[in-house]
Amino acid sequence: MIKIEYQLEQKGTFQKFSIDSNIDKKLSSEAKRFTLTGKNGKGKSFLMNLIAFGLLQEQRIDNWFISSISQKVASLGDENLYALNYKFELVIGENESIVSSKNDDGQRMVQFKKSGKLSAPVSFTVLDKLIDVIYDIPVDIDSRLENVLSSVSVEIKDLEAEIRDSLDNLSNIRLSATDVRDETKIAQLVRQTESLDSLELLPKREKLRELMKARTSINLLTTVSNYAKCLGDLERSVDEQSKLDKRLKGKTKPMGSGDNQAEIDSLMKEASSIERQFIKDRDVFYSAIDESQIVKDKLSELCPDELEIIRGFLDPIAMHTEQDVIESARMLISCNDKIKMDLLNDETVKLARNLDLIKTALKVLVDNSESATMSVIFGKSIDEVIEAIEVKSRGFDKTDYNLFIRGLNEKIKNMSKPLNNLFRINGKIEKARKKTLLTEADKKLLGLFERRAQIKKERPSLEREVSKGRTILLDNLEDASFVDDYEKMVILKSRMKSQSNISKYTSFDKFGMDRVQKDIQDLKINLATLEEKREDYQTLIQREQTKPAAPFGKEKIDAIDKQISMLSLLLIEVENWNTTLVNYRKGKAFYELNDSEQRLFDILGQIIANSFDGRLFLDDGKEVQVSNYNLLTKNFETDGGSHFYSLEYLSTGISSSNYLRQKIRQSKKQYVIVFIDEIGDMDSESLGLVQKEIEKVDNEQRLLLSLLATPSNNVNLNLKEF
């Protein structure tokens, strides 16, 4: 029994509908089982949809309703399609009812009413525990399976969208946490810096300080060593000078020198060499004079003394000096130039030269085309003229005196020039010979004088060195009281050499200064590398610290990464499922299933079996439990797969009623509402079986309302009890 009223306006059509008074009257009666007839569009389905909507059935998330019915029920809540308000009161017991309403403000609620008193609004969950709304249509088993597959397909697609959204969300969050401050990294870098400091840098810096100290110590040791040596030298020098002063007291330094024969021999050797060369050059000169008698005669006439001086210069009895020879040579050159001028102006010499020129010219004419003409002029052949000239000039002096005298002068210069050197060397020899030769005793005495002079000469330098070292040591030695004591300075040097910080160096040359320098240099290079490494760590730490703080810790980032991996895995799976489902619905044959296909078919099989409530009613009325539907063999399978029931078998006969009966019978809730649309598609026998099942529920006092709808030619809706 239900009391119902509603106002419905389809948006855009301005058509308004409300409950027909006859229908309202019948529904308000005690009867609960009706057949609902009327023309299509008169509101048969709407009435059932409204009551289902009023009982919040659009909130069901299982596959209890086929998708077309779910969508129709849910569409009543779409305010873009409908302006709907309603109120109905469904009696569930004596003085007990369910009141459902939606007012003009869109406020929708369901309340229990007991003895006229309304409860607070109740949720779908509360209602669902109490009432089963069976709302279906009698379709064949294939269509029903297709409906389930379609519904699952939508569900998988929705899930895929959810996974994609979630993946996007997590990826965005992950991105925001990518370039952020990594506290772990900072801590690690700080630890690395600390390790570098404690294990490498600090010990090596200390080592460098020690090496620098060692170098200073070696420097001081070197100063001490040099100072001690100078101090010793000075002491010995003073002592030696004192002894020499005593020894030489009252004595005069012998004049002269020691044996200088070696020096004389050397100079004599040099002089002999020059003299030998002079003799060669002189002989060449005199031979050259012999080549021209006329020049020889004239020279003997003009410079007889000079020729004699040069010729006899090196004779043992000769009294002439090198300067005399050099002067004579100059005179000879002057005479030569005069003789040359005289000869060049001599007529005989001129004639001989001119005839020679004519003869040369004629010889050229012999080969010339003009020779015949010239022969006519001479009255003889040119050869005959040349012959005549040769005869005429025979006996004439044909010497080129210009060239001859120039060569002669060159020889004179060549011969006389080295005599300047000979003059200088002979001077030295003379001087050396004049030196006094000393006796052995004087030589020894002279040696002592010279030694004392040397000591005196060296003394200032030695004193300067000692003074310089002393100043340094006074500033640097802890105890400088014995700085003037040579013996103690030697002991100090020995002690310093054995100092532990430098002992490994001091046995080497320069007390190992080169080695310690090299060790310092190597260590500095090593330290520079380490300092650079430390700088790098500091830079990395600073760079990390300037980054924004991470929104959460690394653990969370790892967790996000893990969730992204999981979602990626799921996305691949649901994408595969979508493809597989599309292929299956298109009728593609499946033989060997891959893992993903197997998983999908497992689920589909269970969902289909579940949509049949895990039970089948066979034609003989027997009920069997099924747990799976095998999509490949098209068999329902019992638990454990021991029995199979083929789809073919179920599709024949009374399959539609079978399914509807099963759905009605499986309901175990306190109250049941049964709506079946399109019952005209069922034969009367099948419909009768379904009606009997409804009667059973009614007899159990659980049926609240049952509407079986079918189109008819009636203009108005009509309700008829069955």
Place this chain on the structure above:
Amino acid sequence: MIKNKLKELLASNEYEIEEIEELFENLKLNQTEILNKLKSND
């Protein structure tokens, strides 16, 4: 049932039950809600 199958798939890939459940809880959340949840649990 579909979600359960996906959970089984993840479990077979050696993900922990808690991680899987959290993943499916997060499926219902938007970005801000996930971020807030991560921050609040940190």
